[in-house]
Amino acid sequence: MKSSDLPLKETEQDADGMEAVCVWETPSQHDDRWQVVGIDWFKARGMRRVYRRAEYFGHLCLNMDVWHTRDGRLLARFWSRSAETDCYAYEVTAFEPPQCDGEYGENWVPKCLRHVFGNWVLSEMPFVYPHPRHSTVG
Numbered sequence: 001m002k003s004s005d006l007p008l009k010e011t012e013q014d015a016d017g018m019e020a021v022c023v024w025e026t027p028s029q030h031d032d033r034w035q036v037v038g039i040d041w042f043k044a045r046g047m048r049r050v051y052r053r054a055e056y057f058g059h060l061c062l063n064m065d066v067w068h069t070r071d072g073r074l075l076a077r078f079w080s081r082s083a084e085t086d087c088y089a090y091e092v093t094a095f096e097p098p099q100c101d102g103e104y105g106e107n108w109v110p111k112c113l114r115h116v117f118g119n120w121v122l123s124e125m126p127f128v129y130p131h132p133r134h135s136t137v138g
Helices: 111-124
Strands: 035-039 048-057 060-068 074-079 088-093
Touching (some): 035 111, 060 111, 074 111
Antiparallel strands (some): 035 088, 048 060, 060 074
16 A cells, blocks of 8 residues: 555645644644754653643554643643653743633643644654655655
């Protein structure tokens, strides 16, 4: 089976004009001060999970958990149970919680973190979704 024969999720354009594999239900927040910084894997004890997402591609499931710490930091983990998947942890620096009346969900995921998550998903499955930035052809 060729990769072009595989069913793909609906796509949209990301900030770079490339097709994004992850489709979001709500518009993202953006602030030029926010940056996504790689951090060591963390224990989430005492934190509040504000968002969880799973992208399924056949038997492969790629996950994102977003956590809000007691001191106001926003942390995220990208993970999978697949042994061949690289897992990462991130912090969104200078993040300020959204005005959402105590509701948690997608509105807690800023544009910069959505972009990093989409790139991670693509990097973990270039055989499913060919992408110029992740091409294995010379």
